Amino acid sequence: MKITFYGHNTLLIEINETNILIDPFISGNPLAKDKIDMSTIKADYILLTHAHQDHVLDAEVIAKSNNATIVSNYEITTYYQNLGIEVHPMNHGGTWSFEFGKVKYVNAIHTSSFADGTYGGQPGGFIIEGEHKTIYIAGDTALTMDMKLIPLRNTLDLAILPIGDNFTMGVDDAIIASDFVECDKILGVHYDTFGYIEIDHNEAKQKFFEKNKDLMLLDIGESITL
DSSP, X not given: OEEEEOSTTOEXXXXXXXXEEEXXXXXXXXXXXXXXXXXXXXXXXXXXXXXXXXXXTTHHHHHHHHTOEEEEEHHHHHHHHTTTOOEEEEOTTOEEEETTEEEEEEEOOSOOBOTTSOBOOXXXXXXXXXXXXXXXXXXXXXXXXXXXXXXXXXXXXXXXXXXXXXXXXXXXXXXXXXXXXXXXXXXXXXXXXXXXXXXXXXXXXXXXXXXXXXXXXXXXXXXXXX
């Protein structure tokens, strides 16, 4: 399983030669738009955690150029189905086996609406299993006790958590979240994109280190392999 960071909460996950794009927000991201050429992105599936513009801005363009399937909650997938895009609807607690592995849609605490005001359903996160690895993508969320349910069914190899604060968990709550999901290997997302969520990288890494955890902050375009 290879994971590439495209900035903010945008990730490309490669599993068994299938490309899964998470929350595509590139053209509107000042940190990513000059570094990532969207026309080169290959996506078989696009997973959307919620409908906010900084998570879905480029979903329509990339889905149509790749003939990709959008996976999200019922309201979000209905929105894109009406645009002529192939979709797979899910909802909280549900699991589906795709050709690359399993996806489960789990709870998140946030809000969700499209830029035009259309209701985007309830936000969520994803647990993805593939190539004998399991990862948790929290999406935009507050710290929630529901995270404690995850290790009852899953042993995580990586937890992808927002750390920018203000709109989501900050570093301190993300450390607690990593305890709740019982995973000490963390990929930080949703930070630095704009002023409200700028962080001190060294301080964040030190706080995780002091709790015997590994916080990875990737450069835009950088990849890791599990």
